[in-house]
Amino acid sequence: MAETVLEVAGLSKQYGATFALRDVSLELREGEILALLGDNGAGKSTLIKILSGVVAHDDGEIRVAGEAVRIESPKHAHALGIETVFQDLALFDNTNAVGNFYAGRERTSPSWLGALGWVDDRAMRRQTDELLERLQVNIPGKDTEIGLMSGGQRQAVACARAIAFGRRIVILDEPTSALGAREAGNVLRLIKEAPEHGVSVIVVSHDMEHVMEVADRAVVLRQGRYVGETEPTQENHERLVAMIVGTGEDGRAENGGGPGGEQAAARS
Amino acid sequence: MATATRTLGRTGGTSAQGLSLALRVIRAGPVLILALLVVILTLASPYFFTGDNLSNVLVQVAPLACLAIAQLFVILVGGIDLSVGSVLALCTVTGALAYGWGDFGGGILTVAVILLTGVVVGALNGIMLVKGIPTLATLNAARGLALLLADGAPMPGIPPSSRPPAPASSARSRFPVLIVAGFGAAAWIFTTRIQWGRWVYLVGGDKEAARRIGIPVDKVIISVFVISGLSAGLAGLITAGRTDAGYPSAGQLDELAAISAVIIGGASFWGGRGTVGGAIVGVLIFGVISNGLNLLNVSVYLQLIVIGVVVAVAVELDVLRRRLEERFRTI
Numbered sequence: 001m002a003e004t005v006l007e008v009a010g011l012s013k014q015y016g017a018t019f020a021l022r023d024v025s026l027e028l029r030e031g032e033i034l035a036l037l038g039d040n041g042a043g044k045s046t047l048i049k050i051l052s053g054v055v056a057h058d059d060g061e062i063r064v065a066g067e068a069v070r071i072e073s074p075k076h077a078h079a080l081g082i083e084t085v086f087q088d089l090a091l092f093d094n095t096n097a098v099g100n101f102y103a104g105r106e107r108t109s110p111s112w113l114g115a116l117g118w119v120d121d122r123a124m125r126r127q128t129d130e131l132l133e134r135l136q137v138n139i140p141g142k143d144t145e146i147g148l149m150s151g152g153q154r155q156a157v158a159c160a161r162a163i164a165f166g167r168r169i170v171i172l173d174e175p176t177s178a179l180g181a182r183e184a185g186n187v188l189r190l191i192k193e194a195p196e197h198g199v200s201v202i203v204v205s206h207d208m209e210h211v212m213e214v215a216d217r218a219v220v221l222r223q224g225r226y227v228g229e230t231e232p233t234q235e236n237h238e239r240l241v242a243m244i245v246g247t248g249e250d251g252r253a254e255n256g257g258g259p260g261g262e263q264a265a266a267r268s
Numbered sequence: 269m270a271t272a273t274r275t276l277g278r279t280g281g282t283s284a285q286g287l288s289l290a291l292r293v294i295r296a297g298p299v300l301i302l303a304l305l306v307v308i309l310t311l312a313s314p315y316f317f318t319g320d321n322l323s324n325v326l327v328q329v330a331p332l333a334c335l336a337i338a339q340l341f342v343i344l345v346g347g348i349d350l351s352v353g354s355v356l357a358l359c360t361v362t363g364a365l366a367y368g369w370g371d372f373g374g375g376i377l378t379v380a381v382i383l384l385t386g387v388v389v390g391a392l393n394g395i396m397l398v399k400g401i402p403t404l405a406t407l408n409a410a411r412g413l414a415l416l417l418a419d420g421a422p423m424p425g426i427p428p429s430s431r432p433p434a435p436a437s438s439a440r441s442r443f444p445v446l447i448v449a450g451f452g453a454a455a456w457i458f459t460t461r462i463q464w465g466r467w468v469y470l471v472g473g474d475k476e477a478a479r480r481i482g483i484p485v486d487k488v489i490i491s492v493f494v495i496s497g498l499s500a501g502l503a504g505l506i507t508a509g510r511t512d513a514g515y516p517s518a519g520q521l522d523e524l525a526a527i528s529a530v531i532i533g534g535a536s537f538w539g540g541r542g543t544v545g546g547a548i549v550g551v552l553i554f555g556v557i558s559n560g561l562n563l564l565n566v567s568v569y570l571q572l573i574v575i576g577v578v579v580a581v582a583v584e585l586d587v588l589r590r591r592l593e594e595r596f597r598t599i
Contacts, residue, residue: 054480075482090477092470094540103470104481108463115464148596 002029004066005168005200006051011060013046020046022224023060028169028202031195035215035232036204037244043224044204048171051202052084053077065168081167087174089158093147097139098128100146101161131164135190135197152183159187163194170194172203176210188214208237222246287596294589298534298549301578305553309560316563323442329555330444331356331503331510331519333548335526336533337455338499340547341492343530344459345472346539349493351393351406352500352526353519358414359385359504364423364514382508383501390497394490407523414516423514444506451502455495456544468492472539528575529554532582538590553578 006028013021021043028034038044049055051062053071062069064080071077077084091100102124108117125142132139137160139153146154155175162170172191176184184207191214194201205211211218211232218232220243227243230236293300310317335352342349359382366381389410393403459465471478471488479485507518533550535542554575561571 074480078482086480088477090474090480092473092477092540094469094473099466099470104467104478104483106463106466115462115467117463119461119463119466145593148593 002031004028005030005064006202007061007063007066008047008051009061009063011047011050011062012058013043013050013055014058019224021050021057024221024224024226025060026219026226026229028200030200032217033191033195033201033203033215035211035218036202036221037211037218037240038221038227039244041223042221042244044221045173046224047221048084048173048202048204051077051169052082052086052171078165082169082171083162083166084171085158085162085173085175087177089154091146091154091158094145096143096145097132097157098125098142100157101128101131101164105165132160135160135163135193137186137190150183152179152186155179155183155187156190159190163190163197163199166199168199170199170201172201174204174206176205176207184210208232208240212237220244284596287592291589291592291596294585294592295534297585298532298546298553298582301532302549302553302556305556305560309556309563313560313563316560321559321563323445325552325555325559326445327442328559329551330448331506332522332525332529332554333448333551334451334499334503334506335519335522336529336547336551337452337544338496338503339523339526339530340533340535340542340544341455341468341495341499343527343535343537344468344539344542345489345492346475347397347403347489347492348527349393349403349496350523351389351403351410352496352503353522353524354407354410354414355386355389355497355500356504356507356519356522357516358389358410358417359383359501360508360511360518361414361418361423361514361516363504363508365417368423379505382505383498386497386499386501386504387494388497390494390500391490393497394493397493398486398489411516411520418514418516420516422511422516424512443509447502447506451499452544452548455499459544464488464491469540472541474540525554528579531586532578534582534586536586537583550582 004027008027009025011021011024012019024043024047026034036044036047046055050057051071053074053076056070056072062071064082069080071080071082074084092103095103098121107120107123107127108115109120110117129142137156139149139157146157149157155178159170159172159175162172175187175191179187188210191201191203203211203215212234215232217229218240219229220227220240222244223246227246230239230243232240306317315321335356338352339349362385363378363382367375367378369377389406393406396405397403459468467478467483467488470481470483471485475485478488503519503522507515511518529550530542530547531537531550532553533542533546533548535546535550557574557578558571561574
């Protein structure tokens with residue numbers, strides 16, 4: 001059994017009187033692609049914001065590589081090896097792929113000068129080329145400003161940046177939602193390759209087809225609670241949908257039985 | 269079917285090439301405008317393209333060049349520094365005061381006080397802006413302080429270091445140009461080769477993204493205002509050296525001329541775009557227009573209108589650039 005890179009136990013987050021997350025527990029194993037499913041308001045966004053250091057959790061525990069941590073800031077999350085690609089991508093339209101790859105962590109020398117150091121463009125460009133080649137990302141014209149690229153290319157650059165710099169975990173928020181079929185296909189291929197580059201992936205998506213294509217396991221949240229989990233296959237499709245929308249008692253019953261129960265047993 | 273797709277692909281290709289060519293022309297726009305102006309004025313006035321006149325233009329625009337570099341840094345992060353003209357005046361006054369205390373270190377004290385005043389006001393500007401107070405406040409306050417300290421009148425008193433000892437007047441007049449050249453080169457290196465300079469562009473490109481990626485956004489903004497204050501101080505140094513006085517009413521409306529020059533030079537009001545070279549070109553366009561029109565005996569009033577038109581064209585080019593980029597993206 002692969003090692004656990006991330007463990008979340010009893011996590012809660014309250015905004016005023018409403019619980020955005022309530023006692024949520026899950027884990028992410030090394031080299032795994034985990035899908036996070038749920039309707040609007042299920043708590044997916046809150047969970048990934050906590051994991052990427054944008055908001056702090058109220059209760060519960062987060063363990064990264066076995067060590068209990070409280071993720072204080074995006075910088076802290078980076079230091080822990082967690083990279084997040086939010087839907088707005090956080091790309092800089094006024095610079096090219098290289099500038100975006102190294103935005104905020106430009107290669108400089110000498111090191112004692114800190115942020116006043118000399119930027120080494122040649123090294124950054126060489127390493128970006130290598131990375132893009134390794135990840136098989138095709139970008140026309142490396143000098144083209146990101147602002148001039150299509151949605152799929154932008155998404156690919158953002159995902160490639162996260163996979164390249166994430167040392168442990170890459171979190172992707174709806175990576176294919178704004179893309180056409182072909183562009184989505186490219187991004188999905190990139191996600192599937194991520195484990196080979198030494199990272200585990202949490203992907204939030206509404207698109208069940210895409211989830212089934214890339215994810216090893218799917219965790220479902222509803223109204224801030226953990227509902228269940230299962231392997232996202234064609235056979236489990238309807239079960240997953242039922243868990244997401246919470247049709248009647250079945251949704252809760254699924255917590256125990258079936259493949260989800262198997263996973264739960266493996267966890268304990 | 270296959271032919272149709274191929275044709276579609278090809279037209280996509282040509283229009284992409286056309287668009288990228290158009291974008292390149294727009295980016296080269298300021299230099300082209302300057303070249304065009306030089307050609308026209310050379311044809312119109314026999315005196316224009318002479319060494320004397322051109323070096324005169326350079327000396328004339330030196331303070332504006334400093335203010336434009338000041339402005340460029342702030343515009344790069346998506347702001348505007350309305351206070352640079354007032355800070356220039358305040359710097360000349362504090363310099364004259366320091367000179368009045370005694371000429372320590374052969375004028376080094378005076379120069380230091382002038383530049384320090386700029387840096388301090390700049391830092392205050394930055395800290396206040398981060399807290400939501402605009403530089404409009406400093407535009408008024410710094411001017412008021414300058415007038416107050418100087419009792420409302422020019423203060424004779426010469427910062428000697430801004431006036432080199434060489435007896436030849438040509439050396440003296442060239443000094444401002446040397447200051448601008450040195451400072452411009454430093455600013456150019458800072459914006460293109462230094463990591464903190466890169467961060468200035470990233471903050472201007474997208475503040476939120478910059479914050480999330482771990483760039484100290486507030487510190488970058490404050491540093492940009494410190495640089496702006498220092499540049500205004502240099503402009504004050506040049507002005508004080510030229511007028512031989514602390515001049516509390518100097519630099520009025522110069523902030524607007526500086527903004528115009530930066531925008532003419534291809535920077536974007538939206539932030540994240542613009543270069544030191546472009547700002548200098550913008551300043552030269554400014555200087556060449558007013559010098560050329562003077563040579564041609566065109567009224568000062570008309571000159572303002574011409575500059576207004578050039579600014580309008582520059583802003584329109586920026587808007588056009590954004591629109592072309594949008595089109596480019598959808599190809």
